[in-house]
Amino acid sequence: MIVYEYPFNERIRTLLRLEDLYDKFKFFVHQEHPMQHHVALSTIFDMLEVAGRADLKSDLLQELERQRQTLLGYRSNPNVQTEMLDAVLAEVDSVSGALVSSQGKTGQNVRDNEWLMSIRGRTIIPGGACEFDLPSYYAWQQRSAEQRYGDIVTWFAPLAPLFDALALVLRLLRDSGAAKKMIANAGSYQQMLQGKVYQMLRLTVDSSLGAIPEISANKYMLWVRFTTQGGDLKPKPLEEDVPFELTLCAF
Numbered sequence: 001m002i003v004y005e006y007p008f009n010e011r012i013r014t015l016l017r018l019e020d021l022y023d024k025f026k027f028f029v030h031q032e033h034p035m036q037h038h039v040a041l042s043t044i045f046d047m048l049e050v051a052g053r054a055d056l057k058s059d060l061l062q063e064l065e066r067q068r069q070t071l072l073g074y075r076s077n078p079n080v081q082t083e084m085l086d087a088v089l090a091e092v093d094s095v096s097g098a099l100v101s102s103q104g105k106t107g108q109n110v111r112d113n114e115w116l117m118s119i120r121g122r123t124i125i126p127g128g129a130c131e132f133d134l135p136s137y138y139a140w141q142q143r144s145a146e147q148r149y150g151d152i153v154t155w156f157a158p159l160a161p162l163f164d165a166l167a168l169v170l171r172l173l174r175d176s177g178a179a180k181k182m183i184a185n186a187g188s189y190q191q192m193l194q195g196k197v198y199q200m201l202r203l204t205v206d207s208s209l210g211a212i213p214e215i216s217a218n219k220y221m222l223w224v225r226f227t228t229q230g231g232d233l234k235p236k237p238l239e240e241d242v243p244f245e246l247t248l249c250a251f
Contacts, residue, residue: 006201006215011059012173014050015166021047022163029152034141037148038129044156045120048107051162057099057106060165064096066251067172088172095168098161109158116155173200177249187211187226187238191246195219202247211242222248 007013021043028040071089074080110116119137122128131138140148179202182189197219205211211226212235226242227235 001204002207004203004205004213004215006203006217008198008200008217008219012199014056015170017050018047018056018163018166019170021050022166025156029149029156032145034148037145037152038141040152041116041119041155042123044107044110044152044159045123047159048110051106051159056166057102057162060162060169061096061099063169063251064092064099064165067169068092068096070251091168095161095165099165102158102161104158106162107159110155113155173249173251174202174247176251177202177247179204179245179247182244182246184224184226184242184244187240187242189222189224189244191222193217193220193222193248196250198248198250200249202249204245204247205242209242211238211244213244 005016007016025040025043025047028036028043031037031040068089071085071092074085075082105111110120115136119129119134122133122137129137140151177200198217201215201217201222203213203215203224205213205226210228212228214225214227214235216223224244226238228238230236
């Protein structure tokens with residue numbers, strides 16, 4: 001099964017982009033080759049570029065507080081598992097506390113490092129981080145994998161509370177919806193949303209069908225059109241009925 005996600009607003013779009021970058025970072029930082037660590041470091045620069053476009057820290061803190069108040073309201077519900085609720089509340093408090101304690105603007109430690117900023121400036125240029133452009137960076141790449149890993153983790157550490165908060169907010173959002181089985185007749189599906197505000201759509205489809213969803217949505221209408229790929233990989237309309245699962249997520 002393949003899960004496709006579609007953000008309904010710019011804020012969730014930014015969170016999903018940062019989550020994707022974080023997954024990429026976690027993969028490459030745990031590798032050992034200098035080129036793989038170069039990708040990990042470049043990904044930190046990409047994170048700063050995306051995170052710098054919005055006041056994510058305050059947005060995430062506000063959202064976590066909203067979720068905390070919502071969860072506290074469930075305490076009086078006899079059908080709620082108290083232990084599970086308390087565990088989620090403790091996690092919200094822990095993540096919020098760490099984010100509040102993080103000092104300064106997101107990634108300021110990287111921006112204040114002239115050496116890292118010199119690398120960032122060169123990586124924007126295709127092939128700009130060659131050894132003759134940045135001999136000190138090339139020398140750093142010759143260090144042991146353990147040393148490089150330690151340096152990259154240290155540079156990333158001040159960003160960690162932001163990504164912990166981001167991961168928790170997205171997890172709570174994904175858990176807010178219930179999957180429903182749908183059929184796209186002749187590869188097309190429409191649903192009226194009647195003005196209800198959602199933050200994210202999750203669509204699950206069997207990978208063996210070769211069906212790729214093209215999604216568009218606003219607060220009134222959801223539209224999904226399935227395509228498939230030929231030998232040239234160019235999408236073309238899929239005219240068959242496509243079963244899929246749809247989850248609409250909202251806080």
